[in-house]
Amino acid sequence: MEDRAGLVAGLEGVVAAETRLSRVDGEEGELIVAGYPVEELAGRASFEETVYLLWYDVLPDPEQLASFREELACRRALSGATMDLLRAVAAERVPAMDALRMAAGTVRPGAPHDEALALVASLPTIVAAYRRMQEGEEPVEPDPELGHAANYLYMLTGEAPGEEFARALETYLTTVSDHGMNASTFAARVIVSTRSDIVSAVVGAIGALKGPLHGGAPGPALDVVFEIGEASRAEAYLREKLGRGERLMGFGHRIYRVRDPRADVLAAAAKRLYDTDGDRRLYELALEVEQTALRLLAEHKPGRNLQTNVEFYTALLLHGLELPTELFTPTFAIGRVAGWTGHCFEQQGSDRIIRPQSVYLGEENRRWVPVEER
């Protein structure tokens, strides 16, 4: 809402860019990715197809897809300098998201398209290599024969994943690949609008994604389910949290006034996964926690219609894929870098620096007082 000085807190409702990458309709609960409803695209597209679609506004034909896959696959390996950096920060027990931010910054700035390819290709290698270093294991070299998603899982575990796992991860990566003018995308566009490079923009975006109000929510959302432990404890636990003024992670959204459509896509993918494999008890507990949380949020903020967002089912799906909680947000970055880079291309096309204004609230007419007189 705008105040008298023209300030719009949180820039809510402010239109800051034009984009053809995705359209978010918060009233209807719709997400359109380059023309495709997310429900149509997410279960079918490989991640490479999604990146191609976001960058070029068309799905690739078989030849284009093969050559795009090749362009990405040949850029997966990390430089010696990046590996040295990761080893050094692993020894310091730096959190994975901070290691990702630092290592993404070692991608060499160059032509925008090369930078974007290198970033999309190398983020999974950084995350997987770092995880293995933290665990005291040797990193696994990328396998160029595997698709982007399957190769990420392979580099984490050393074993090529089954089709069900690879499909579930592709669904996740496409679902989160872009989402309008979210905070991290805006951060990337601001950086590129100064004619800085895409590497810097993605480093800034990773920093924005890390926050618990944006991409940092799924880990805490799953922790809540673990801490609750059994369904009968859910209500008391969640009531206490709300009573302390805490937010329930995985619920609510700035734009959606109805259920986040990505939650539905990921809920279906999680159901498929847990039907075939995984901790069925945890899955059922999570569904009960969700229902209790929705009931209590309706009591807590009547009329606001706080609903499940993408992060709740992200947590469940990524846990089902046997990813540790610490990798949830880095894995979000591996998907969202598709959108960040696409937005950077768009922003470069508009070539207008993003430079809003602020309202000054400080003192006026102060006079200098020498240090010894203060």
Ligand code: ACO
């Ligand atoms: N739990 C408890 N209360 C909540 C929650 C929640 N999850 N979400 C919103 N509220 C409350 C707010 O505190 C606010 O209360 P107030 O009127 O007393 O100040 C009221 O509901 C209305 O809040 P909104 O204006 O709808 O929220 P806002 O747009 O400021 O924030 C946000 C949206 C940050 C996502 C918020 O819902 C939240 O913190 N959710 C939990 C964190 C989370 O799940 N983040 C991931 C979002 S998805 C993504 O970024 C990929």
